Amino acid sequence: MRQENELIRLDNVKVTYPAGTEALKDINLSVQKGEFMFVVGSSGSGKSTFIKTLLGEVKAASGRLLVAKHDLGRMKRRELPYYRRTLGVVFQEFRLLDDRNVYENVALAQRVIGVSSDKVRRNVMQMLEMVGLDERKRAYPKELSGGEQQRVAIARAMVNRPSILLADEPTGNLDPKNSWEIMNLLEEMNQLGTTVIVVTHNNEIVDKLKKRVVTLNKGEIINDEVQGGYIQ
Template identity: 50%
Template sequence: MIDMKDVSKVYENGAMALDHVNVHIDKGEFVFIVGASGAGKSTFIRMLFREVLPSDGSLIVNGQDVVHMDHSDVPYLRRGLGVIFQDYRLLPDKTVTENVAFAMQVIEAPRRKIQHSVNAVLDIVGLRDKYKCFPSQLSGGEQQRVAIARAIVNHPALVIADEPTGNLDPETSWDIMDIFKRINADGTTIVMATHDKGIVDAMKRRVIAIEDGHIVRDEAQGVYGYEN
């Protein structure tokens, strides 16, 4: 699913965010990316959906060569991915249904399919009864569930989550993790950057630790390994 070889990233200001990183992630894996702020976690995550381009090395995501891709092919790479952020990034003037449907509208899906798929994912995240609400009427956890619904509505092979529980209390975080687990159980690969020691330690999934742009640890059933 992800094949990162010798990837480095040097920003224009000269900062080296990643230094010859090699990672291979198989289809169906659930991977945590951990590390302190500024360690290169965010760069790693943003490279996967080509918001950041590697300065050096090769990167294959979902069978597509991210480095040598034409600018015009980027949308098609992203259609195979679902992206989730810490701040949800919902559209405030659209309802729950509209926010989720938006992801299908912009890739020009047929209307009937949109309705069907939106209802299905709202069931998965448990928000079917709040479909008419606006984001401002929802709690943080509910908003993040809408964001997850939007990310998975196009059936991506890979879900990328950047600190999805960063703004949530522990109990709500666990609700979100339950949804991720279910999505993963259906065969979707999940790569999640997090600071949440409790979650990482309890989930017992693969953990990749990044420090100063290097991978310092890659364990199949790892723990967070830092003191929060």
């Protein structure tokens, strides 16, 4: 693919934790605009570190990391919050605010970047309709099922129309039915042009969807397939 379509690039990226453990070893990877990619591997393979590195939560010891033209190695600490607002992020634990209803949880992502009230209302309702929760906008997280909470989290992650959506074990706390509903939603977001990267240990989903699969083992990429499957 042409380099102009490249959205994420890692060149010889190495991450070392204070105890000396190499969490990522000389990672070379290119992700294009509009890709849907799974990152898989056993516990301790480096999956979580990979996501944290893209978020700027962990800094590479060496190598170069470019995300949407941002050079994370040269980024100042004060710039990180603004950079992270350009990404959509979904976690296993949902991370919703219990004292805010569905609408407010999603709207907050718009308000922190200064979107006008009229646009907030329009954008939030559009996203809630997309995830099928527009009629539950006044409900609070404790009144929702796990699947519904994750749909709110996806709406919150996508309301600012990020070019990249990072999902760290998005189905980890869900039953099979809700897991597939969440994956279908992520596919919809991808079809709208968002680049989606999903870290998961759900081999059934990975094998069935036939997306690009990057497999990590002890901090190294051991396999990278365009229409791959889960490698045990």
